[in-house]
Amino acid sequence: MLATAVAVCFTVSKSATTAGLRSPVDLLPPHYPPEMEIITKIAAFLSDTITVVLGSFGLWGIFFHREKIAAFARLLAHALVSERIKKIKGALARLDDLNYENKEDKKEVIALLGELAGMIRLLAEKVPSYKVCYDEMIRCSDRTDGLTESKKRRLSEQLHAVLDDQSLAAAVTLITDNNGSTRN
Amino acid sequence: MDPRVIELFHRVLASPHEVREIFRAENEYYFRFLGVPMSILHGPRRDAKVGPYSFYLYPTLEKQSLAAISESSLTNHLEEPEMVPFHVADYAGEDQELFARVYDLMRQRNTNLDGLFERLLS
Numbered sequence: 001m002l003a004t005a006v007a008v009c010f011t012v013s014k015s016a017t018t019a020g021l022r023s024p025v026d027l028l029p030p031h032y033p034p035e036m037e038i039i040t041k042i043a044a045f046l047s048d049t050i051t052v053v054l055g056s057f058g059l060w061g062i063f064f065h066r067e068k069i070a071a072f073a074r075l076l077a078h079a080l081v082s083e084r085i086k087k088i089k090g091a092l093a094r095l096d097d098l099n100y101e102n103k104e105d106k107k108e109v110i111a112l113l114g115e116l117a118g119m120i121r122l123l124a125e126k127v128p129s130y131k132v133c134y135d136e137m138i139r140c141s142d143r144t145d146g147l148t149e150s151k152k153r154r155l156s157e158q159l160h161a162v163l164d165d166q167s168l169a170a171a172v173t174l175i176t177d178n179n180g181s182t183r184n
Numbered sequence: 185m186d187p188r189v190i191e192l193f194h195r196v197l198a199s200p201h202e203v204r205e206i207f208r209a210e211n212e213y214y215f216r217f218l219g220v221p222m223s224i225l226h227g228p229r230r231d232a233k234v235g236p237y238s239f240y241l242y243p244t245l246e247k248q249s250l251a252a253i254s255e256s257s258l259t260n261h262l263e264e265p266e267m268v269p270f271h272v273a274d275y276a277g278e279d280q281e282l283f284a285r286v287y288d289l290m291r292q293r294n295t296n297l298d299g300l301f302e303r304l305l306s
């Protein structure tokens with residue numbers, strides 16, 4: 001019973017804080033037993049204490065373990081980039097399986113080049129080597145430039161090389177940073 | 185494999201003057217023979233199961249221009265009955281050479297190579 005009351009009060013306390021009220025007691029019905037007010041105040045105090053403790057931990061982490069947090073952020077970014085690269089490589093594998101000299105494959109090749117251009121568009125805004133691939137792929141998918149099987153293969157290999165280069169660079173950066181932070 | 189295609193190739197090679205309009209789209213020549221649109225495609229790096237040449241008939245697209253047929257074969261997925269394919273790998277021996285001869289004929293007609301040599305050597 002008491003535990004339930006504490007839980008209700010705790011919830012009321014948090015809701016009150018979220019709603020921007022002055023006190024959690026404001027949320028209680030007008031006729032409530034006097035002991036409920038005490039329990040509500042205790043719950044509010046506990047809630048605030050926990051917030052302060054967790055906040056302090058957070059600040060302590062930011063001030064004294066900045067390197068580890070940065071390394072974790074880099075690891076997350078690396079995982080995101082790796083996932084993106086994996087998706088692009090999947091589309092490239094589908095492109096490699098097709099032959100532009102087959103009439104039946106032409107439509108799919110053009111569609112895949114457009115898809116790949118869309119996938120690398122954001123990367124192309126930041127990295128010049130992607131921009132070269134992106135521009136050429138867009139011209140081919142819009143059919144403003146003629147496409148041949150050899151050109152398709154060249155574009156595919158070019159993008160493979162850029163992706164491998166980026167994967168390697170990201171891995172090296174990650175290892176170097178981790179070594180640096182371990183030494184620190 | 186349809187043996188009538190080989191017969192058709194013999195007719196095309198025997199009466200090239202009946203070939204009207206030739207339209208080139210990348211590695212493929214579209215043409216009309218006796219008013220029927222058809223095309224021949226050359227792809228040296230294609231799979232062995234289809235071979236380097238393919239011939240296509242467009243029986244239901246007679247009223248369309250060759251450029252429009254070429255465009256719709258890229259943007260839409262043409263299937264039978266709009267487009268009927270015949271691949272060189274389905275034929276054997278001398279019949280395979282006919283695909284190459286028809287392709288060469290269209291290439292020569294499209295570039296007007298005979299007329300050019302005639303003018304240069306006269």
